[in-house]
Amino acid sequence: MTVHTAQSVTPEQVRAVVDTVPDPEMPPVTVGDLGMVRDVVVEAGADGARVVVELIPTYSGCPATQVIREDVAEAVGALTGVSAVEVRFSFAETWTPERISERGRERLRQFAIAPPERRQRPGGCLPAREDAPFALPAARCPICGSGDTTADSPFGPTPCRSSHYCRACRNPFEAMKP
Amino acid sequence: MSAASTGQPDLRLDTADPRLVLLLALGDDELVLGHRHSHWTGVAPHLEEDLAFSSIAQDEIGHAVVWYGLASELTGHDPDALGLGRAPHEYRNAILVERENGDWGYSIARQYLYDTADDVRLSALADSAWTALAQATGAIRREERYHLMHARTWLDRLAHGPVEARRRVTAGLSAALRDALGLFEPLPGEAALVDEAILPTSHADLLQRWLDLVAADLERVGLERVLEEGTSLADADFVPTSSGQMEAPAALSAPHLERRADRWEPVGEFSGHGGRWGRHSEAFTAVWEELTGTYRAHPGARW
Numbered sequence: 001m002t003v004h005t006a007q008s009v010t011p012e013q014v015r016a017v018v019d020t021v022p023d024p025e026m027p028p029v030t031v032g033d034l035g036m037v038r039d040v041v042v043e044a045g046a047d048g049a050r051v052v053v054e055l056i057p058t059y060s061g062c063p064a065t066q067v068i069r070e071d072v073a074e075a076v077g078a079l080t081g082v083s084a085v086e087v088r089f090s091f092a093e094t095w096t097p098e099r100i101s102e103r104g105r106e107r108l109r110q111f112a113i114a115p116p117e118r119r120q121r122p123g124g125c126l127p128a129r130e131d132a133p134f135a136l137p138a139a140r141c142p143i144c145g146s147g148d149t150t151a152d153s154p155f156g157p158t159p160c161r162s163s164h165y166c167r168a169c170r171n172p173f174e175a176m177k178p
Numbered sequence: 179m180s181a182a183s184t185g186q187p188d189l190r191l192d193t194a195d196p197r198l199v200l201l202l203a204l205g206d207d208e209l210v211l212g213h214r215h216s217h218w219t220g221v222a223p224h225l226e227e228d229l230a231f232s233s234i235a236q237d238e239i240g241h242a243v244v245w246y247g248l249a250s251e252l253t254g255h256d257p258d259a260l261g262l263g264r265a266p267h268e269y270r271n272a273i274l275v276e277r278e279n280g281d282w283g284y285s286i287a288r289q290y291l292y293d294t295a296d297d298v299r300l301s302a303l304a305d306s307a308w309t310a311l312a313q314a315t316g317a318i319r320r321e322e323r324y325h326l327m328h329a330r331t332w333l334d335r336l337a338h339g340p341v342e343a344r345r346r347v348t349a350g351l352s353a354a355l356r357d358a359l360g361l362f363e364p365l366p367g368e369a370a371l372v373d374e375a376i377l378p379t380s381h382a383d384l385l386q387r388w389l390d391l392v393a394a395d396l397e398r399v400g401l402e403r404v405l406e407e408g409t410s411l412a413d414a415d416f417v418p419t420s421s422g423q424m425e426a427p428a429a430l431s432a433p434h435l436e437r438r439a440d441r442w443e444p445v446g447e448f449s450g451h452g453g454r455w456g457r458h459s460e461a462f463t464a465v466w467e468e469l470t471g472t473y474r475a476h477p478g479a480r481w
Contacts, residue, residue, distance in 0.1 A: 057317065059237075059240070059317075059321065060237070060240045060241060060243075060244050060317045060318060060321060061236050061237045061238070061239060061240015061241060061243070061321070062240065063236070091244070091310075091313045091314045091316065091317050092313055093316075094313075094316035094317050094320060095317065096320075135327065136324075136327070152226065153226045153229065153230060154230075154324040154327060154328065155226070155229045155230040155232075155233040155234070155324070155328075156229060156233070157229070159233055159236050159237055159240070159321070163226070163229070177324065
């Protein structure tokens, strides 16, 4: 976070508000839980602070990003002392499941969506091709907790979710794609 | 006020900047194929495939928005105007992506050939000297893994499937292969892009990388012969789009493929002009009209 001038509103206050904005497609989970906030810049202005919020999209084609942009702008704009808000999406960093907080993982499970298993391999995103073709990893059932599940399809109701089935409790469920 | 706000698809771009041509080729490929994929929504062979093609379509159109976003920074034009506000001959997508979906065999064959090419291209662009471009490939490749997984799974399934499935995917590969080579047509201004390492690998080299991968997959499922048969067909039926103002260059002619020693190689050069120069097949007219219809009817409309 960068402070150019001390203002009545601090980057920490802005960050706290941004963190609580819900994901429109998974309302129990917030922008902060998903680790989407990359930077908050607060600059002094004649009639109040100008705020720039930089977010990392979880999925580049996600139609929810536009809603998130508006919701974040509205929440920050409601803070006292803020005169202008700009919300940007940045690809300077690639979003990975490691960015989801422990609380976010728990909330996803409560929403019956399995959080991605923590990545086994070091380094950035997995290459698209390796000797063994990339395969959708197994997920733990968010309903009963069993690991006895099948990965049915890497596609689901939203771009970021895959479809699974739990052989233990016999429920279909969704997972966030790694 | 942009030209697009009048509802006329007449956004004119100064394509003297080869970076813009590269972004339009990337964005237009994804936009047009994403639109074609979306035609499977509701009518795919089963529910999972409805979801799969709908999801892949959404991803591809999202990726197009990423590329148009970068083009917007270069040109100052709104990304929607860049994606939807151009006349047909201003689009730089390869012919492959504008073809009708045909049957399931063709759709899978095309998705496989295209996404393998996209993977090869994105891997190269990850090392681009243009930082913003290289960074964008991170998020896109993460998502494209699933597309490739989908395409390869179905290629294997159909190739090993009952006789009818194998026949259809073979026919699909034969029909798509020659168009797929058009994905590697050199871009106008490509030499400058390669010199500046914006495109760190030329399309000629990308073609060989793609061919190595495709040949290995086809060999695995016993369909290698398609490489020969698929490119021995007559050159594709390119037509200049009606509004094209080009000086009637020859239609694109692609190299043919030959097995030499232990690998398949393209033999010969590209000549004439195809999609990368704005020259399209008749199939593009229909897809363009549908794709841009809402934008043309309601300029500036927002969701």
